[in-house]
Amino acid sequence: MIRTPRRRREEPLDHAELARLLPAPGDPELSSDRLNGLEEHLMTEIGNLTSDTAPDTSPHTASDTSPGASTGAPPVGAPARNRAPRPARRPVLVGVAAALVLAAAGVAGLAGSSGGSGGSGRAVAPPAGAVPAPVVQVVRGSTAGLAGAVADISGAAARAELPEPGPGQFLYVRSEVSWLVSWEGADGKNRSYVDEIHPREVWMSPDGDKGWLMEPYKEAVDRDGVTLDDPEGGGRTLNSPSYDYLRTLPTDPGLLLKKIYDETGGMGNGPDQQAFSTIGDLLREQVVPPKLAAGLYRAAARIPGVVLVDDSVDAAGRHGLAIARTDEADGARTEWIFDRETYTYLGERTVQTRDAEGIEAGTVRGRTAVTDRAVVDAVKQRPAGLGDAPPSA
Incomplete structure (x- = not known):
């Protein structure tokens, strides 16, 4: 009943698994210039969102707005549906910009934090709520x-x-x-x-x-x-x-x-x-x-x-x-x-x-x-x- 992409329903992707699947960063420390650039990009996108809330109808971009993509939830009753890509919405841009900052600054923390495993990207504790x-x-x-x-x-x-x-x-x-x-x-x-x-x-x-x-x-x-x-x-x-x-x-x-x-x-x-x-x-x-x-x-x-x-x-x-x-x-x-x-x-x-x-x-x-x-x-x-x-x- 829930229209999500088909995948093994009993194994939802969690943050620990995501960190493990990402490639190990070559240098966990980003330069201040790089961080400033990413943050500036994020703020620009937020500014664009507040001044322009109209949908982006470009046929060359699409966002997965299915509940499976939004929730990461298993497809408890979630058969697959094949659809043509839909036009992207402006709010997705903010999420992408934020993801860039988090991916750049946060993955290194997952891999090299004090509780980490020497940059292996493996978590030392199970995900919250598990x-x-x-x-x-x-x-x-x-x-x-x-x-x-x-x-x-x-x-x-x-x-x-x-x-x-x-x-x-x-x-x-x-x-x-x-x-x-x-x-x-x-x-x-x-x-x-x-x-x-x-x-x-x-x-x-x-x-x-x-x-x-x-x-x-x-x-x-x-x-x-x-x-x-x-x-x-x-x-x-x-x-x-x-x-x-x-x-x-x-x-x-x-x-x-x-x-x-x-x-x-x-x-x-x-x-x-x-x-x-x-x-x-x-x-x-x-x-x-x-x-x-x-x-x-x-x-x-x-x-x-x-x-x-x-x-x-x-x-x-x-x-x-x-x-x-x-x-x-x-x-x-x-x-x-x-x-x-x-x-x-x-x-x-x-x-x-x-x-x-x-x-x-x-x-x-x-x-x-x-x-x-x-x-x-x-x-x-x-x-x-x-x-x-x-x-x-």
């Missing part, structure tokens, strides 16, 4: 009981009474989320840390052209949130869906699965894993029409490698059974978690099933928990009982 990743016992999955569980889950989904948005209304989804933070210590060894579990709220219009994201835990997201508006509109796909688009999809499991394989061919780590991931993306942060949800669960059960896991835990601490599949490429198993009694969707968990990429088996790479789905009359409006979001600027 906590050690939980490690659990990997419960073996099985196809035994899968068909019966999927029948119960799809039946409950088909009977669900979900909100139906009207003209001018917005679909609201609130989740608790946490994702893996990549961090390499001063000794060169990888440590598995995750974000603290934190709230994430999304508002989207039924056609997908207007929306809002609030995830103030992320440093790059203002406390007031960021827009998800798409003034260009454009065609919807499985990787850039809207509620209106979902209503046009077939509900027959066989037809659904064929469409998913056809449309996502060549993406991800193989067709089966990509098909499973695509269905998961549709479920995680959407309000899916009941009959389509039932068809998606039945379609997922036909994907090779899908198993039933007897017990999993979402980000809110709720236990349930899970439909799961392990990515053969990296050993990460994604588990869709359902209530044992009502068979309603609770959330998702990703667990490492084998040692790989510096992550030990049993590490919980990511967790989500959907706590509210509703229809509201405006962006940043919450359902009754949840309080009001900050007013729009």
Whole structure:
């Protein structure tokens, strides 16, 4: 649902990783003339902004105004959308100028600070807000009981009474989320840390052209949130869906699965894993029409490698059974978690099933928990009982 560039969603780029990926500076000390020049450039751009607030419509410049670019957040429910570049806006220039000053003066501090590692660029402490990743016992999955569980889950989904948005209304989804933070210590060894579990709220219009994201835990997201508006509109796909688009999809499991394989061919780590991931993306942060949800669960059960896991835990601490599949490429198993009694969707968990990429088996790479789905009359409006979001600027 959230239109961000596709990348491994459980590994958002943090400041420590950024410092590690940047090339080591040849000389951590800048000359005073260079610093003065950069600062002068920054002040000039600020002056230009205050005197000229009109958009820069030059076709030769573009800025990534997608929420993924703004937030650095994992694409929790964030399928990719291919778009033509948009005209740059003047405020981006200030950010670029500031980045020049910070990159010139700050990277050296990361590499050569008193707590540094002799210019290696590695941080000696995990990013702010990160906590050690939980490690659990990997419960073996099985196809035994899968068909019966999927029948119960799809039946409950088909009977669900979900909100139906009207003209001018917005679909609201609130989740608790946490994702893996990549961090390499001063000794060169990888440590598995995750974000603290934190709230994430999304508002989207039924056609997908207007929306809002609030995830103030992320440093790059203002406390007031960021827009998800798409003034260009454009065609919807499985990787850039809207509620209106979902209503046009077939509900027959066989037809659904064929469409998913056809449309996502060549993406991800193989067709089966990509098909499973695509269905998961549709479920995680959407309000899916009941009959389509039932068809998606039945379609997922036909994907090779899908198993039933007897017990999993979402980000809110709720236990349930899970439909799961392990990515053969990296050993990460994604588990869709359902209530044992009502068979309603609770959330998702990703667990490492084998040692790989510096992550030990049993590490919980990511967790989500959907706590509210509703229809509201405006962006940043919450359902009754949840309080009001900050007013729009």
